[in-house]
Amino acid sequence: AQKVTQAQTEISVVEKEDVTLDCVYETRDTTYYLFWYKQPPSGELVFLIRRNSFDEQNEISGRYSWNFQKSTSSFNFTITASQVVDSAVYFCALSGSGTTSGTYKYIFGTGTRLKVLA
Amino acid sequence: EPEVTQTPSHQVTQMGQEVILRCVPISNHLYFYWYRQILGQKVEFLVSFYNNEISEKSEIFDDQFSVERPDGSNFTLKIRSTKLEDSAMYFCASRVGLANTNEQYFGPGTRLTVT
Numbered sequence: 639a640q641k642v643t644q645a646q647t648e649i650s651v652v653e654k655e656d657v658t659l660d661c662v663y664e665t666r667d668t669t670y671y672l673f674w675y676k677q678p679p680s681g682e683l684v685f686l687i688r689r690n691s692f693d694e695q696n697e698i699s700g701r702y703s704w705n706f707q708k709s710t711s712s713f714n715f716t717i718t719a720s721q722v723v724d725s726a727v728y729f730c731a732l733s734g735s736g737t738t739s740g741t742y743k744y745i746f747g748t749g750t751r752l753k754v755l756a
Numbered sequence: 757e758p759e760v761t762q763t764p765s766h767q768v769t770q771m772g773q774e775v776i777l778r779c780v781p782i783s784n785h786l787y788f789y790w791y792r793q794i795l796g797q798k799v800e801f802l803v804s805f806y807n808n809e810i811s812e813k814s815e816i817f818d819d820q821f822s823v824e825r826p827d828g829s830n831f832t833l834k835i836r837s838t839k840l841e842d843s844a845m846y847f848c849a850s851r852v853g854l855a856n857t858n859e860q861y862f863g864p865g866t867r868l869t870v871t
Contacts, residue, residue: 671858671859673859675862681845681864681865681867682862682864682865683799683847683862683865685859685861685862688858688859690858729798729799731799733858733860740811741787741789741804741806741811741812742787742851742858742860743789743801743804743812744789744791744799744801744849744860745801746798746799746800747798748797748798749798
């Protein structure tokens with residue numbers, strides 16, 4: 639079975655602090671994909687990053703960085719120098735063949751609500 | 757840039773009524789999905805659709821739900837007789853079909869409120 643765990647329900651930080659959002663996944667697939675999405679109060683899902691299971695390189699995009707470690711089945715997301723506009727719910731998701739139909743559906747975690755205080 | 761669109765953005769309906777949520781996937785995409793997000797909860801898979809048939813559905817997707825691709829562009833989710841617990845945000849998504857990308861493109865969602 640596939641599963642995504644985001645143990646942090648809510649995190650509050652003061653602006654300019656760094657914050658790391660944790661994501662732990664379970665899958666038996668050898669090929670799978672991991673994603674992070676941002677959901678602002680308006681409700682849409684904003685794509686942040688995709689990683690496939692063969693690419694363990696960490697990635698940095700501006701103030702955002704991602705740490706993918708297969709050994710610990712984790713795909714953590716760090717925001718450096720957080721800003722009020724980063725306040726949102728962040729979802730980690732997993733997609734793999736997982737099923738006989740090969741639909742590559744997404745399995746989402748429960749999300750982490752990030753509040754950045756001015 | 758191509759995007760997935762959904763209409764309406766917000767639908768209010770009375771319990772027991774039928775609703776149809778509409779989605780226009782990206783034109784060259786082959787796989788289509790519906791997800792549901794009850795307020796304050798995680799996003800959950802409902803159904804996937806490929807080659808004009810359902811390829812997988814979740815336990816949530818019972819006989820009250822149906823999907824259809826009535827023409828070459830629209831992809832619809834029908835709830836036959838809505839219940840209060842169907843109140844949620846419904847997201848449509850599509851993907852090209854190439855396994856090495858696997859990325860689904862999500863629409864902005866339809867917020868369904870059942871009263």
